[in-house]
Amino acid sequence: MDAGLIASKRLEEIAKCSLPGDGVTRLPFTDEHKQANTHIAGWMKQAGMTVRLDAAGTLIGRIEGQGARASRTFILGSHQDSVRNGGMFDGIMGVALACQAVEQAFAEKGEPDFAVEVHAYADEEGVRFPTALLGPRSLAGSFDAHVLKMRDTENVSLEDALEGFGGKPETIHSLKRNPDDVLGYLEMHIEQGPVLEQENLAVGTVTAICGIERNTITIHGKTGHAGTVPMQGRRDALVPAARIVAETQDQARKLENLRATCGTLSILPGAVNQIPETVSFSLEIRSPDDAARDSFRSHMVDYAHRVGEEQGCRLTIEKTYEQPAQDCDPHYRRFLEDACSMTQGRSVSLPSGATHDASAMAELCPIAMLFVRCRGGVSHVPEEFASSEDMEQAIAIAARFLRAL
Ligand code: HGY
Numbered sequence: 001m002d003a004g005l006i007a008s009k010r011l012e013e014i015a016k017c018s019l020p021g022d023g024v025t026r027l028p029f030t031d032e033h034k035q036a037n038t039h040i041a042g043w044m045k046q047a048g049m050t051v052r053l054d055a056a057g058t059l060i061g062r063i064e065g066q067g068a069r070a071s072r073t074f075i076l077g078s079h080q081d082s083v084r085n086g087g088m089f090d091g092i093m094g095v096a097l098a099c100q101a102v103e104q105a106f107a108e109k110g111e112p113d114f115a116v117e118v119h120a121y122a123d124e125e126g127v128r129f130p131t132a133l134l135g136p137r138s139l140a141g142s143f144d145a146h147v148l149k150m151r152d153t154e155n156v157s158l159e160d161a162l163e164g165f166g167g168k169p170e171t172i173h174s175l176k177r178n179p180d181d182v183l184g185y186l187e188m189h190i191e192q193g194p195v196l197e198q199e200n201l202a203v204g205t206v207t208a209i210c211g212i213e214r215n216t217i218t219i220h221g222k223t224g225h226a227g228t229v230p231m232q233g234r235r236d237a238l239v240p241a242a243r244i245v246a247e248t249q250d251q252a253r254k255l256e257n258l259r260a261t262c263g264t265l266s267i268l269p270g271a272v273n274q275i276p277e278t279v280s281f282s283l284e285i286r287s288p289d290d291a292a293r294d295s296f297r298s299h300m301v302d303y304a305h306r307v308g309e310e311q312g313c314r315l316t317i318e319k320t321y322e323q324p325a326q327d328c329d330p331h332y333r334r335f336l337e338d339a340c341s342m343t344q345g346r347s348v349s350l351p352s353g354a355t356h357d358a359s360a361m362a363e364l365c366p367i368a369m370l371f372v373r374c375r376g377g378v379s380h381v382p383e384e385f386a387s388s389e390d391m392e393q394a395i396a397i398a399a400r401f402l403r404a405l
């Protein structure tokens with residue numbers, strides 16, 4: 001069976017490692033994750049790798065180097081987790097294609113002269129806990145121990161969930177890799193956008209991964225009876241919130257290289273006949289240009305305080321998450337562009353509006369990314385799809401890249 005069909009079959013199988021419901025829901029350090037790791041370990045062994053789980057819950061397949069660069073490692077990988085009711089390709093496809101690219105690259109040519117690893121990171125989406133990228137950040141040394149205390153909606157701490165899964169929270173700090181020992185990192189990922197479909201290309205190379213920040217805006221007004229409190233003088237917390245949400249879209253629409261989204265919102269007391277007293281909502285800003293993101297944020301902060309005061313409300317803005325934009329390594333990108341041109345006749349490069357494990361690995365080593373065409377450009381939904389033919393191309397390009405390293 002050809003590599004693309006094997007990939008499709010494996011992804012159909014592992015998609016069953018999910019909570020019930022539409023699409024795939026596989027959160028970190030759960031039974032579904034444990035089942036998935038059994039499949040992934042099989043893929044790694046099939047590619048001739050030894051398999052282990054590291055202290056941060058990353059499943060690692062490894063082939064030792066046999067030559068002059070045996071002490072250095074090239075890493076491939078992506079994340080095993082999904083969003084709720086997400087697709088069966090986001091993240092996990094990168095793990096499957098990496099295992100097959102390693103198998104294809106070295107089955108023909110024999111052992112690499114450098115070591116090769118494939119990583120299946122536990123948590124990139126940050127759905128279960130309000131943090132993400134624990135695995136790659138522990139390797140890069142940018143892991144912050146305070147995240148271990150964060151809790152999920154069942155009040156389970158990340159630390160306990162990780163320990164219960166077989167990780168060792170107390171030794172995560174020792175996972176930091178020496179950058180001299182790491183040749184680089186390649187992540188293959190479904191594009192999650194429409195460009196490759198428009199270009200009618202199976203595979204593209206990534207120029208940069210956007211920077212991202214998440215803020216929580218909380219507005220404090222004054223509640224009261226919806227029927228008896230006069231409209232004049234109300235301190236309705238939802239009014240400035242609504243203005244901020246609308247301003248976010250109005251301003252972001254004017255900018256080519258920036259996306260801003262208010263994805264969550266809560267209202268207290270939250271009754272039809274009570275004036276909203278406390279409104280809390282998220283403001284996420286993304287851009288491949290950190291300076292553009294900063295100036296957008298400062299405009300929104302000024303605007304938010306202004307409309308809050310106009311309504312007589314108190315307002316707080318807390319940045320809860322941030323990661324900088326990361327450029328892909330130009331040297332590796334050229335390799336990949338050549339491999340794309342040789343395999344599919346031409347290559348296209350594009351920035352990534354989604355973040356990836358590669359964003360964190362960039363703090364450790366040079367990064368490279370390949371995108372695989374995404375049907376309709378839709379992702380984070382059950383309809384997410386990549387064809388076996390396109391995955392076949394990606395495996396061949398990655399194998400060619402590994403052999404040329
Ligand atoms: O949010 C993202 O871009 C990624 O899917 N976690």
Ligand code: MN
Pocket residue numbers: 083090125380
């Ligand atoms: Mn995702």
Ligand code: MN
Pocket residue numbers: 079090091124189355356
């Ligand atoms: Mn992803």
